[in-house]
Amino acid sequence: MSGYIYFICLDVEQYETNCNIKVGLSTKTHNGRLLHYGSKVLVLRQIRCNNYFSIETQLIEQFKNKFKLVKGNEFFNGDLRIMLQTFDEIIQANQLNTIQYSIDISIILDEVHLNLCLYEAHSMRPTKETVCMSIMHRLAYMIPDEVLATILKLMQYKKLDYSEFQINADELQNAKVIVSNRRDKVKNMIIRYDLIENKDYISTYAKRVTKYGKPKKLYMLTYSSFFRLLISSDSLAGRLYREYVVLDNMIADIYDQWCAQQLDN
Numbered sequence: 001m002s003g004y005i006y007f008i009c010l011d012v013e014q015y016e017t018n019c020n021i022k023v024g025l026s027t028k029t030h031n032g033r034l035l036h037y038g039s040k041v042l043v044l045r046q047i048r049c050n051n052y053f054s055i056e057t058q059l060i061e062q063f064k065n066k067f068k069l070v071k072g073n074e075f076f077n078g079d080l081r082i083m084l085q086t087f088d089e090i091i092q093a094n095q096l097n098t099i100q101y102s103i104d105i106s107i108i109l110d111e112v113h114l115n116l117c118l119y120e121a122h123s124m125r126p127t128k129e130t131v132c133m134s135i136m137h138r139l140a141y142m143i144p145d146e147v148l149a150t151i152l153k154l155m156q157y158k159k160l161d162y163s164e165f166q167i168n169a170d171e172l173q174n175a176k177v178i179v180s181n182r183r184d185k186v187k188n189m190i191i192r193y194d195l196i197e198n199k200d201y202i203s204t205y206a207k208r209v210t211k212y213g214k215p216k217k218l219y220m221l222t223y224s225s226f227f228r229l230l231i232s233s234d235s236l237a238g239r240l241y242r243e244y245v246v247l248d249n250m251i252a253d254i255y256d257q258w259c260a261q262q263l264d265n
Helices: 032-037 052-066 080-095 105-121 133-140 145-157 183-192 223-232 236-264
Strands: 003-009 018-026 042-049 068-071 075-079 201-205 217-221
Touching (some): 042 105, 105 236, 145 236, 183 217
Antiparallel strands (some): 003 018, 003 042
């Protein structure tokens, strides 16, 4: 028989800080019992597993050793990131023998649905950003740090004018899309994907630091062309960026549908 192991933050206003959380198990998803913990609850993990009794026992034992027990047997206080990392490590040890980088879209979508149900039960209307708060924490333990860092940058780049040349092509190396930021590597990628100069990118030269040597040639990309190169890559990073885009679009659709339903009600 399978069930669910969950990790909830008891006060969304304390999210990202030293906060109170609860770990536990349930045989049902969207557990109505969570509604009893107040209107500020945020579900950060809900994992379906077969050996949920054994995993819960391990979780409580580890949490008692590492964090402050504040109530009963399942309520703890501590650094949220460390508590989430401890939770994920125990789940990982029980379910997988090796780490294979992937974004588990189904798990994250389950958590988004559950949080929306909780908000609806308390007659609250969160922003899309609030609903998706668990995503970056989830990704932090699913994908390499450099990929996560680039996804965070993408979120900032979305605020730019898509037609302006504001992104240095060196970011492609930071994102692990190319192995070197040498000019020929960048130029080859620009040629491979048929980017058009003065439309998708511009070439310029960096300001010379000394009077000796040639100035470094720079390629500046628009957001659209940078994004295209990211998701077109055959690398592991490229696959993860594609998975993230799918996830981002699915969550946006779920949120929009939920908002529409609230207006109808």
